[in-house]
Amino acid sequence: MSRLSLWIVLSVLAICALPFVLERHSTELMIFAAFYAIAGLGVGLLLGQCGIVNLAQAFFYGIGAYASAYGTVVLGWTPALGMLVGVGVAGLIALAIGWPILKLTGFFLALATLGIGIIGTILFFEWDWLTGGTLGIGGLPPLSIAGFAFDTPDRFYFLAWGVALGLLWLAHNLTNGRPGLAMRAVRDAAPAVEGLGVDIHGLRIKVFVICAMLGALAGSLFAHYVSYVSVESFTVQRSIVFLLIPVIAGPRVVWGVVPGALFVTLVPEWLTGFGDIHQMLFGLVLVVVVTLLPEGLTGLPARLGRRVTR
Amino acid sequence: MSAPILELNSVAHAFGGLNVLRDVSFAVPRGGIAGLIGPNGSGKTTLFNIASGYLVPNAGEIRLEGRAITRDSVPARSRAGLIRTFQTPKIFGHMTVAENVAMGLYMKTRSGFAATMFRGPAERREYRRIEAEAEAMMDRFGLLPLSKTRAGELPAGQQRLVEIARARMAGPKLLLLDEPSSGLSHDEVQRLRRWIEELAAEGITILLVSHDMGLMNVCQRVHALYFGKIIAIGTMADIQADPAVRDAYLGG
Known part of the structure; x- marks a missing residue:
């Protein structure tokens, strides 16, 4: 067994054991970390494999959340149908938006996604017939699949992390196969990739759509868990947090979104102990991490290893 | 007689007001090794970019195996069997x-x-x-x-080899090599020369751009480009003896 698979097994075991030792509040934080890991996985695939900065992920997160909220509360759908519709709609919107904007590259593309993120927030705010505006939509039923209700934090914890780990496995396979090879190659030398017969635009659209669907899935899980959605959850600030997840972790490593998601969930929580300055402190911690660990958190073991053997 | 594998008909291109290519026409027959020489700025790389689809010419037509590909995208041309390497190796x-x-x-x-x-x-x-x-x-x-x-x-020489090996994997019918010997040691150039001949022996048509006159000896036919025009076509010996080429190179 390679060292990597040993780490994977240990991490999965740790994730399984956690709810039995954690108090309720910490379990809830870990559930939020799973949502972040799922949405961050999408952003991470775009950033780490394709070199695309996506600042619109909170928009897709919102689409998933509102589809579940409106579908189950107003239209009386089952949670599974609401989730499916949210993920599907997010994918279609990403396809429609991605087609034109993914012809851009670099900063221009990042700015375009920022624009979409801002428009998304405004739409969530203005279309109050659909989203409830600032009042939001409350009273979502607990998520249930085939009659089994995920109505306690422990149950939801296993659902959210099960989904997150399953998706990580799919993403891991994707990046280690033929499409992943092409995606990483585009990051390094796009003209040469075109010269090998690859339709780069098509490839980027597919990853963008996957990213949006992951965002929507995370948003839908979030909506069911907190049973109430409102526009503050889907601002550009949330998109920046999603982007931080792969950035902090080191975007080229797919499973890095797990430590990345734990970081953006747990560190701010610990820092609240310092009182009003906790947000400033979080900013400071970010600066320190990216300065000391240019490869991100996932580069830490290798860095420590070098130090020990030296 | 089948159509030439690559044909350029009256290709012209200008950057701003600068005419880089002026009415360039030539054909590369199927099989063998063809060459393109010319001093710096004569338009060799522009010609390569136009042939491989990275640049759409202002005027003229490109044909691959008799089929017009002037407006085809880069991936479409690659799928049709036209593969290239780059002057600065574009490895991953x-x-x-x-x-x-x-x-x-x-x-x-x-x-x-x-x-x-x-x-x-x-x-x-x-x-x-x-x-x-x-x-x-x-x-x-x-x-x-x-x-x-x-x-x-890797050092530059080995990056070039990686690029050529990658291009060979793509199964080209026509392989455009842009300055493949730059950055290579003398021994590496000799090996490159053998590989180019080997690839040609497999039936891959090769169009080679190089400053390295020693390497250019592998070409059966060389086209000399000077200020956007083809001024001579022939074997390397013919070209080197051609008065117009001598003038162009020696600043006559």
Whole structure:
């Protein structure tokens, strides 16, 4: 067994054991970390494999959340149908938006996604017939699949992390196969990739759509868990947090979104102990991490290893 | 008599007001090694970019095996069998040599997103085939000991070899090599020369651009480009004896 698979097994075991030792509040934080890991996985695939900065992920997160909220509360759908519709709609919107904007590259593309993120927030705010505006939509039923209700934090914890780990496995396979090879190659030398017969635009659209669907899935899980959605959850600030997840972790490593998601969930929580300055402190911690660990958190073991053997 | 593999008819291109190519016409017959020489700024790279689709010419027509491809995209031309290398090697620096070479097989393989995510047996089989073929190609180009090295860490000469091995993996009918010998040692150039002849012997038509007159001797036919016009066509010996070429090179 390679060292990597040993780490994977240990991490999965740790994730399984956690709810039995954690108090309720910490379990809830870990559930939020799973949502972040799922949405961050999408952003991470775009950033780490394709070199695309996506600042619109909170928009897709919102689409998933509102589809579940409106579908189950107003239209009386089952949670599974609401989730499916949210993920599907997010994918279609990403396809429609991605087609034109993914012809851009670099900063221009990042700015375009920022624009979409801002428009998304405004739409969530203005279309109050659909989203409830600032009042939001409350009273979502607990998520249930085939009659089994995920109505306690422990149950939801296993659902959210099960989904997150399953998706990580799919993403891991994707990046280690033929499409992943092409995606990483585009990051390094796009003209040469075109010269090998690859339709780069098509490839980027597919990853963008996957990213949006992951965002929507995370948003839908979030909506069911907190049973109430409102526009503050889907601002550009949330998109920046999603982007931080792969950035902090080191975007080229797919499973890095797990430590990345734990970081953006747990560190701010610990820092609240310092009182009003906790947000400033979080900013400071970010600066320190990216300065000391240019490869991100996932580069830490290798860095420590070098130090020990030296 | 079949159509030439590559034809340029009255190709002209200008950057701003500067006429880089003025009415260039020539044909590369199928099979063998053709060359393109010319002093710096004579338009060689522009011509390569136009032939491979990275640049659409202001005027003129490009034909591949008799079919007009002037407006075809780069990937479309690659799929039609036209593969090129670049003056500055465009390797995938963060990827291993093995992965770089494997990328050459992209358009000859088909595993899509869904099959790869769920690791279907067909996908596994295909990926093993990609790895095996890349290994055989690396072995052929003497790159096997470097297969796990990141391509970006290699010296320029070996990056060129990686690029050529990758291009060969793509199964070209026509291979455009842009200055393949620059940055290579004398020994490496000799080996490159043998590989070029070997590729030609396999039936791949080669169009070679180089400053290296020693290397250009492999060409059966050389086209001399000067200020955007073809001024001579012939064997390397003919070209070197041509008064117009001598004037162009010696600043007459």
